[in-house]
Amino acid sequence: MPRSRGNSVVMVDVAREAGVSQKTVSRVINHAPHVRAEVRDRVLAVIDQLGYRPNVAARALVNQQRRTHVLGVIAVGLPLFGPANRVFSLEQAAREQGYELALASLPDMDPAGIRKAIDGLLARGVEGIIFEVPNHLVSVDESVFRGVPIATSVGRIPGIRQQVVIDTFQAEMGCLATEHLLELGHETVFHVAGPEEWDASRERRQGWSMALAAAGRQQPDVLQGDWSARSGYALGQRLAARPEVTAIFAANDSQAMGVIRALTEAGRGVPGDVSVVGNDDVPEAEFLMVPLTTLRSDQQAISERVLSGLVALIEDRDPDAPGPPIARELVIRSSTGPPPRRPSGL
Amino acid sequence: MPRSRGNSVVMVDVAREAGVSQKTVSRVINHAPHVRAEVRDRVLAVIDQLGYRPNVAARALVNQQRRTHVLGVIAVGLPLFGPANRVFSLEQAAREQGYELALASLPDMDPAGIRKAIDGLLARGVEGIIFEVPNHLVSVDESVFRGVPIATSVGRIPGIRQQVVIDTFQAEMGCLATEHLLELGHETVFHVAGPEEWDASRERRQGWSMALAAAGRQQPDVLQGDWSARSGYALGQRLAARPEVTAIFAANDSQAMGVIRALTEAGRGVPGDVSVVGNDDVPEAEFLMVPLTTLRSDQQAISERVLSGLVALIEDRDPDAPGPPIARELVIRSSTGPPPRRPSGL
DNA sequence: CACCACATTGACAACGCAGTCAAGGAGGGC
DNA sequence: GCCCTCCTTGACTGCGTTGTCAATGTGGTG
Incomplete structure (x- = not known):
């Protein structure tokens, strides 16, 4: 019975070991003020020694889905270079801004599948959804998002209020x-x-x-x-x-x-x-x-803007702040040249 | 203040509306026996009408991180075709087996980054980790996994017990x-x-x-x-x-x-x-x-085996059950042929 | 008709954590 | 030296869900 009580190190265990109350451990974890330096160090030492790790579930529960710092991504066509690359750069951008990504990868744009994916993401407590579905007219009702803001780089999805759209030209x-x-x-x-x-x-x-x-x-x-x-x-x-x-x-x-x-x-x-x-x-x-x-x-710039727009929406700031410019350019190599001369005059 | 109490529909709301106890709603949700068909239908109707969704955090909390049905994937080199394709097929296989994936995408094999990714995944309550790090000798201590089983298709990571390895030939x-x-x-x-x-x-x-x-x-x-x-x-x-x-x-x-x-x-x-x-x-x-x-x-077969091996480990079954055969073949096209004749005799 | 078995339902506790509020202690101004 | 303030700490509570166990109802059996 391996899964008996595997990582059962919880806050009270740390508290007992450090000779403080559970609440004090909580304060140390959350960098709350009003903890004596000496106590803080002692608690931190015990945390390290016991290998304590906060339980997200409990955290999310008490925080009432307020700050999970997880963003959802709905991606379609991941085996394609474009989408895969986008997800990758989004992940990097998210990490930089202190967020994690929860990915739901879909094989196609079937609305039922999308709805289910959104449900799953929401159930995991995401604070926002990056809607990398390649068609912005796919039929999703606003209600399925339950007020969670979304970001997209395709086009404004009709009927959804909390939404930031990044133009990719x-x-x-x-x-x-x-x-x-x-x-x-x-x-x-x-x-x-x-x-x-x-x-x-x-x-x-x-x-x-x-x-x-x-x-x-x-x-x-x-x-x-x-x-x-x-x-x-x-x-x-x-x-x-x-x-x-x-x-x-x-x-x-x-x-x-x-x-x-x-x-x-x-x-x-x-x-x-x-x-x-x-x-x-x-x-x-x-x-x-x-x-x-x-x-x-510039995929990296696009992802950064998608992400910062979404985070702005989440944190009630202006979602239309500039962000890095999105460079785009024609790369001229060998597959293009002048047309051939007409075979017969003119 | 948009994020006031968005999806505040909880079980008690459903229970009140349906005229039953909150526990009965729970039973309906979990397909537990001993609920009269009529009551079940009534509750289901109310759930639908109110748009109720179970709160995973609470669920996970009470279940003591036992069954979140989320598996973590640590992937390196996602912009490459191989890894992207693998993640995609893993996602499909996971969906089929009733699991969701939490993805941590890393730009490189830096051990500190990997450790952090594992921590993050664990914090999100994954039941197992698919370790798609391209080198099985990367230095990760067993303790960072905290007893969570892992699956890999690279090679047996030394010093880790709960582990299933799929050979990809x-x-x-x-x-x-x-x-x-x-x-x-x-x-x-x-x-x-x-x-x-x-x-x-x-x-x-x-x-x-x-x-x-x-x-x-x-x-x-x-x-x-x-x-x-x-x-x-x-x-x-x-x-x-x-x-x-x-x-x-x-x-x-x-x-x-x-x-x-x-x-x-x-x-x-x-x-x-x-x-x-x-x-x-x-x-x-x-x-x-x-x-x-x-x-x-056959990437799909590999992913299926990785996944079913991991799930077997999680559910205390035999992780070495056969699974679909992994086909591999040489596809002969035009880039190969006999060597040129030697320029000068022999 | 009494009794037992089982289906159905609900009250209550507990999961791990953070918020609230109060208690104790130290320090400063009068 | 007294009182007020603020820093530090802890007891208790609640978040939404499921497990436990008891209470009630229903039907069948002897």
Whole structure:
């Protein structure tokens, strides 16, 4: 019976050993004033000796879910580079601000699953929720949040009051990519999009669309993928068959890789015949056989702002304090260049 | 003052509304027997109507940290594909078994950081810890675990009793890759390794070494990288300069990508002049310009076994129950082939 | 009809901790 | 030297839940 009373060292044990009352131990633990230095040291020594650890459950209970210093994260698509990286940088940012993260990872955006995840997080006493669900229109009723503030980097979720939204400039990314290709002299730019239900995908597409419109170019039909290299490959095969295609903006680097593979396979060189831009700047992008031109944004800054916004909301401060600027840039490598000369005059 | 008493619906509220005692509500919640169906339904209706949610803190408190159904995960290197994928599949496996995960993500293997992470997890009342720290010899004293069982897929951590270890056959992976290249006719196989301090890296290297020894081949010096494509590229450049290199086993797919880039850049074709094998089978591997021959193992099965082993330990059952077999296989694509003909006779 | 067994329900205690309030002691001003 | 103040400390209580045990009701058996 191993779990008999394993770590049963509780405050009273420390108190008895140190010859003080339980309350005094509590005071020492919480750095409360009015404890003689000598007593404090003695108590601390006993704590160390006995290996005492406060029981969070009791603490949370008495504190009436006031300060658990735990923030919840609801993440979808963790195997993807973007979300995984986001969670990682959030964790770092949280640690810096003295918070811990409770992660609920979901395979998809099923509303029932999301509701259950929120319930679970709330049950664990999180003070706020970082809602990394890729679609801000997913149907969650305000009531499921029970007044706990939330932060998101996708878009304002309708009907939720306690909410801070950090703009990640996805549309601008699409714009930057498209402008770069147009500046190189391409007639127009084709787009291999991510899944329609992801905000980031839709916004990047809008940016692409706006840039084309601003330049007065015709807007080709969009090819819709699912972030995967596989989908990029399949869509790339279709584009490779169309001679008028000379420039492609893929919504992420994985898709861009698949597109490049398909083009190469079909005998169309990159960037000689077709230019390709990705998005994310995955660590491998620089070291592919044809180094990928792509878009990068400062994930660490985004996470810091998401986090400080949420903490501000929790602590009743102004959630819109500036925070670090979010850098974003086009990284030009080898997969983009001027369009090929027209085969026959003009 | 938004955080006044947000979700103050507690059991007594439900009890009062339903006209029963608080204890009866408790029974309904916990599916305890001896509650009349009619009463149960009435209570459930009130719970739904009032939006009551049990307070975990109180629950955990009274249960003496016995059953929180939360498992801790200590993960290092989350931005890497392997660890991120592992956490994801662990989360799924946990959900299936009725557990939740509390994640502590660490940037490195600093022992102080690990100790702090364990403390934090323990403080949150986890019943077990999945120790996804890539080196099993990292110095953690048994006492910091306070009797909580741990599971790991790296290797038995010395001095810890309550422990279940799942073998992930890393050495076999190295073996398979090397044998494949030897069978193709290569004289020997060069190895671009991962960081020395990662168990997985050392084991893959051992497998490579054993396969070479078994075939009676000479064992080239190892080039040590850090999992990144960048390091693969740097090391690949050195290998590209040596004409005797015709086969390379890279410890993961990212490094393999970098190696292939370096080789190509130096004018050595893959697989025409040099064959390259990776490890992990990242989703992009199939869709690179030269589709990567690589090794794949069944992450889902590994996670299931890690989890069920840990749960068995927690529930005092046999932790070595079989569980699903862990499939691992060589995926042969285009980056490997027979060695080139010797330039001059023999 | 008496009695027993068992289903159903509730009153009360306890979990580990921090808040409240009061008691004791030391120090300073008159 | 007296009184007031403030520092230090401890006894007691309550947070929301479940375990224990007793009380009540219900039905079946002899």
